[in-house]
Amino acid sequence: MKYRSVFEIIGPVMIGPSSSHTAGAARIGLVARQLFLSQPDHVTFRLYGSFAKTYQGHGTDVALLGGILGFDTSDQRLTNAFTEAEDADLTYEFIEENEVSRHPNTVKIEMKKADKEMSLVGISIGGGKVEITELNGFELGLSGNHPAILVVHHDRYGAIASVASVLAEKKINIGHMEVSRKEEGKEALMVIEVDQNVYESTLEEISKLEHITQVTKVHE
Incomplete structure (x- = not known):
């Protein structure tokens, strides 16, 4: 059974419009930030499937960037992530990939800071729930919903x-x-x-x- 309660079906308290494209994206970005242990100087978001097709209209770009900045799904600053990134001297780029991924809501995040680099692949599976499927080339199944x-x-x-x-x-x-x-x-x-x-x-x-x-x- 994927969901244990009605609250998981509804999803987390969040800045809209979509639990999959916004809340899930923000959570993936936040997990990436936690794993990197600091704010990167530059981040590349490689978007696949529906993320690539609708990321601007559904706020996926804002959510991913906000997560990298350390903002949770309910943080009001998410809506101003572009401005917040500029103030934090964080540069970024969004790349729409044509490659077919195993899940339609997939993003690969590549972070750099001086000589430190890290990459991860995350998918948004609905209701604000996510899974990190790859970290620096290692395959894994990290939900990001538990410590x-x-x-x-x-x-x-x-x-x-x-x-x-x-x-x-x-x-x-x-x-x-x-x-x-x-x-x-x-x-x-x-x-x-x-x-x-x-x-x-x-x-x-x-x-x-x-x-x-x-x-x-x-x-x-």
Whole structure:
């Protein structure tokens, strides 16, 4: 069952006009901002399917940009995202792609700041709900609707168990977990959705574990 309550069907409190094209887009942008850990200097939005065809009329462009600026779906500043971006010295571009994607509401976000770069692919699946399907080439299934921990690590025996052990010690329940790797024995990515927010001290403890190279969290 996709929706657990009538409130999920209605979607989040949001600036309109569309839960899929506006609220979902803003949430994808916000997750991208959280994963990047700071505001980028430049962002490229590659739009696919209906996002590419209707992004201006449905406010998808404003919503995506507002999310990158750190605005939530109900933030009144979303409607002034272009002005806010200019004030924040954030440059951006929207590119309409003709390539067929696996979902009609798809965007690839590419962010840059000095020598730091990150890319992710997000889809808006309706009712303001989203899924992040790719991060820096790693395939994943991050909903963005629950607190989550992303752990980049060396693909070694015991790495996953050590992270799970820390979470169990802190009494943090894992709702969903998956691991993606590009090549056996190389770099891998853990995506762990949890039932409650995770303190920075816990993230720091995880980051000190053997084989762990980077730890990031996504807020609900």
